[in-house]
Amino acid sequence: MQASDQPPPRPQAPATPDDRRAPAIEFVGIDKWFGSNHANRNIDLAVAAGSIHGLVGENGAGKSTLMSILYGFYQADRGEIRVNGRKVTIRSSAQAIAAGIGMVHQQFMLVDTMTVLENVLLGAEGGFRLGAAEKRARAELRRLAEDYELSVDPDAIVG
Numbered sequence: 001m002q003a004s005d006q007p008p009p010r011p012q013a014p015a016t017p018d019d020r021r022a023p024a025i026e027f028v029g030i031d032k033w034f035g036s037n038h039a040n041r042n043i044d045l046a047v048a049a050g051s052i053h054g055l056v057g058e059n060g061a062g063k064s065t066l067m068s069i070l071y072g073f074y075q076a077d078r079g080e081i082r083v084n085g086r087k088v089t090i091r092s093s094a095q096a097i098a099a100g101i102g103m104v105h106q107q108f109m110l111v112d113t114m115t116v117l118e119n120v121l122l123g124a125e126g127g128f129r130l131g132a133a134e135k136r137a138r139a140e141l142r143r144l145a146e147d148y149e150l151s152v153d154p155d156a157i158v159g
């Protein structure tokens with residue numbers, strides 16, 4: 001094989017965690033097993049700040065598993081996650097949120113016993129007991145409902 005036929009080398013992690021060129025999110029050698037099913041195998045992925053990525057693959061390819069590891073629903077069996085160049089351990093969604101990581105779930109994840117407004121505010125810091133933020137969210141829901149001609153009652157129970 002000639003030198004020109006070889007794939008380019010993988011990018012190396014920054015020399016220091018404070019390096020501004022560090023990816024916003026980085027997976028390094030992530031493995032996850034469920035019994036005999038190797039759901040994620042040696043995953044390396046770097047996401048630059050301000051960029052948008054999509055994970056594409058067949059059902060069962062491990063996309064949701066990888067995102068669940070990032071959000072603390074699962075822990076990797078091997079490998080590490082870095083946020084802005086710093087190695088992090090994420091064992092819960094609260095830790096993910098504290099690290100600046102949010103999740104838009106593939107399936108709707110609503111709490112049936114709560115109102116529309118309470119569900120909207122669930123992911124916000126402080127939960128649904130936000131006082132002034134609740135008024136702003138209510139106004140924003142009203143505006144969106146009008147803009148998109150939707151009938152949305154923020155006080156309706158979801159279930």
